[in-house]
Amino acid sequence: MLTPTQKSVKRIFDLSISIIVLPFVIFPLILLLLIAWLSTGKNGLFVQVRIGMHGKAFKLLKIRSLKGERHADILEMKEHETKFGTWLRRSKLDELPQLFNIIKGEMSWVGPRPDIPGYADELKGEDRIVLSVRPGLTGPATIKYRNEDALLLKQQDPKTYNDEVIWPDKVNINKEYIKQWSLRKDINYIWASITKR
Secondary structure (H helix, E strand, O other), rough: OOOOOHHHHHHHHHHHHHHHHHHHHHHHHHHHHHHHHHOOOOEEEEEEEEHHHHHHHHEEEEEOOEEEOOOOOOHHHHHHOOOHHHHHHOOOOOHHHHHHHHHHHOEEEEEOOOOOOOOOOHHHHHHHEEEEEOOEEHHHHHHHOOOOOHHOOOOOOOOHHHHHHHHHHHHHHEEEEEEEOOOHHHHHHHHHHOOOO
16 A cells, blocks of 8 residues: 555646646647547536545546447447547547546546446445545556457457456456556656557
C-alpha cells in the first residue's frame, strides 16, 4: 500500500501533468464532443457512475460513442457503436474528458481502471487494496487488456468470461501495481499507453 508521502507525490504528479496538458486538449475536446453529438444525436458528453477510491462512487466522463440508451453488454455496445465511435474507442480519445476527473481528484493518470458498481465495490479481504488508490486513466491491467472488446467478442459468453477470467486477473495485476508502486513505473505506463497501439 502507498505511504502518505507516496500518495502526495502521485497527486502532485497528476496535477502537474494535467495543468501542462489541459491547454493543448481543450480545442480538440470541444471538436470531438461536437462530432459525437452529430453522430449519436445526443449530448456528446457521456456520464456514467463508476467506483473510485475507498469504494466511493463518482461520475466518470467520456465522449459518447454509442447511439441509443440500452447497452447492457459488449454485444449491444458494438451494435449501437457509430463509425466515429469505433474510431474514438480504438484511439482511446473517448477517455479525454477524464482529464477533468483527474484534476478534481477522482482519478489519477495511472491506476486500476474504475469499474461500474458490482465489481470493485464488492472486493473482499486483501483484494480491497485496489480501492486504496485513485482509479487511473491507464495502468498495467489497462495496457494488458487494451484490446479487451475484441477479446470479449470472441467468447461465447462474454460476461462470464469477463467475470471469471479477465476481472480476477485485473485484480491481481492491480494489487501488484499498488504493492510495487513507483513514480518511474507510472511514467513508464503512461509512455507505454501512448506508444503501444
